[in-house]
Amino acid sequence: MKSDPQTVLAPATHDRDWWRGAVIYQLYPRSFADANGDGVGDFAGMVERLPYVASLGVDAIWVSPFFRSPMKDFGYDVSDYRDVDPLFGTLQDFDTLVARAHELGLKVIVDQVLSHSSDQHPWFMQSRASRDNARADWYVWADPKADGTPPNNWLSIFGGSAWQWDTRRRQYYLHNFLASQPDLNFHNPDVQKQLLDDLRFWLDRGVDGFRFDACIFHFHDLKLRDNPPAQKADTLSVPASNPYSFQRHLYDKTQPENIGFLQKIRNLLDEYGAASVGEIGDDDSIKTMAAYTSGGDKLHMAYSFNLLATESSAGYIRRQVEELEAQIADGWTSWSIGNHDVPRFLSRWGGVGATGDYTKVALAMLASLRGSVCWWQGDELALTEADIPYEKIQDPYGITFWPEFKGRDGCRTPMPWSRDLVHAGFSGGRPVEPWLPVPAEHSARAVDASEADTASPLHFMRRLLAWRKTESRLLRGGIRFVDAPEPVLAFYRTPDQGPELLCVFNLGRTPVEIDAPANGLQQIHTGVDEHLEATLAGERITLPAHGFFYGQHGSV
Structure with missing residues (x-):
């Protein structure tokens, strides 16, 4: 059910530069808090637990996708850009979340997936119906080669060719991710206009900004040229076992036309005083981050996978930051060491036997770098990567590349709230099985256990961020x-x-x-x-x- 948008504050009533040096806490709706007892997180659960997030001293929440979706990629396959999936609640529930966040002094950043939609989106269902309907050119379609094979050698991040044959149109369509996630055709100005209108829909509901998923994939090379082989496999954003890393991705992403579209987004955001952060997973991500944030007319800030890698030496971190600083000029970055796509940093960086003290020093380091901070939910509890057995794996990426790569479920397990309740209190103590299992070691580090220990990383985070706000040189x-x-x-x-x-x-x-x-x-x-x-x-x-x-x- 759709409802009237909330009243929007005039841009002049708040600091347009609030995002510079801000700490942004990422909420994964499926895994944060389950209020209705179905084993999946929801907006009511987020609203109930939002005071906890505010108590950390963060400045904003980044809410991962919650739009209507068949959930083939857990919300990153959108079938309606203007509605909430019933799994999480309603538009009214979203409005309640925004209002409560603002009461608590938190900005709200919505995760937007513009590069592709679900194959169940009405746009795609119409596009695939024929070659001459009103939305026939809203997605990337191409004829096969003479021998019936795909138009070129482009690969999907999720494995195999990036092209899927469609029997209705007798053409291939492009999908950089799952075959059920067809890529929109941004060379069509009607597509750009529609997506900008959809962004305005959420801005009118009072959101303070957007995190743009896969924002380097908006455009493709119109000539459909083959990608050349990579001189060195890029394994920052994909595992080494994924052939995607064998190509240099010159033509399937990061096209020059994307600059113009990002400028259109910025013009829209400037109307509302809203901010943006873009995900840059590129062969040359630092160069792209600099290009996409410079000049004050594109993204406000961007983050890469450079600190989401397995390498964690002091020298490596220094090289990444110095290389960015050498190129970024007046641009801005948002550093992150954990999110929904990579193993928990305490396991990935700290290794076996890593303690909560490692979480503390990593947070202090991250919060002291030049830039803003994106923080993954639960990392303040010193949670380790969960070992999910194959029969409980949900992530299609993990199913495809098992066992060399076990997917992303290990960092997406439910937030542990209470050490003494079943499933760590994720569903309020109800015995319902959550969508992913809660490891015993996570229950031992639940929020209530961390609250009881004044030396815990949780309390450290509160004290650190409170002190950081008094130190302008860090902001x-x-x-x-x-x-x-x-x-x-x-x-x-x-x-x-x-x-x-x-x-x-x-x-x-x-x-x-x-x-x-x-x-x-x-x-x-x-x-x-x-x-x-x-x-x-x-x-x-x-x-x-x-x-x-x-x-x-x-x-x-």
Whole structure:
């Protein structure tokens, strides 16, 4: 059921630059909180648990897709861009979420999947019916080669050819993901207009911005040229076992026409004072992030898979940030070390035996980099990657590439709320089986258990983000790295005026002692965690295992 949109605040009533340096908490509707007891999360559950999110000190929530969908890819296959899937509730329930979030001081960012729709969307059902109907050109159709094979060598991220034969039109259609997710044809101006109108629908309901999924896939090469082989397999956004990494994706994504469409999006967002963050999973993601955020007329910010990779050394992190800073000019990034597409960072980066202290230092490091922050739900509880048995795997990606790649379900398991309730209280203690199992180790780290332990990563996050809001150099300043031995990462945050802020992090499991980068260093005691805070003696900084240090030259 559709309802009237909420009243929109005039853009002048809020800070248009709120997104710079913001911390954005990603909510996965299926897995956050189940209020109606069907084993799947919903809007009522999110509304009930929203005060918990606000208590963390984050600035915004990013809500993963909740639109009507056959759920072949769990909402990333949209069949109606203007309605809520009944699994999660109604449009009125969404409006309630937005209103409650705003009451709690949280911005609301909606995950938008524009590059492709579901094959059950009425647009596609009409498009595939004939070659001469009103929406015949709304999707990417192409004739086969003379031998009946697909038009070119493009591959789907989910395995196999990116082309699917359709018996009705006797043509192939493009799908960069599942065959049930056909790609829209952005070369058709009517498609662009329709999608912009759909964005306006949600802006009129009071949302504060959008996260654009797969936003480099909006356009394709009209000549349908073959992609060349990759000189080196790109395994940042796909596993090494996926042949998608064998190609250099020159023609199936990141086309120059995309700049113009992003500018149209920006013009629309500027009407409402809304913000945007784009997902960039590209062969040269840093270059694309710079291009898509520069000039103040495209995306507000973008994030890549560079810190969502398995590599986590101090040197690797420094290289990614410095390479971006060398290219991004007046653009802006949003760093992320975890989301719904990759294994939990505590397992991926920390490895076997990683503790909550590693979660703390990783969060402190992430929140100190230049840029905004995207934080995946539950990482503040030091949750590990869940080991889902094959018979319970839901992710089509995991089913295809099992067992070398077990898919994305291990990071998407239900949020654990109570250690003593069945399924960790995800469904309020009801015995219903959740859509994915809750591991026993997650129950032990449930929210109520973390609340009871003042030394938990949960409390650390609250204290850190509260202190961060008082330190302007971490929100808007520049960044300059200094040399430090592994596993130490050290850099200055550089304001336009005043002393630089030195940030040092020991990403290792043993204490480390290093020389201060210059004389006259004064320590800033944050009060965030005395156990992990380094000590300064003379010109030597002693960092405990997973410890951190903040300081400046001159009086504090």
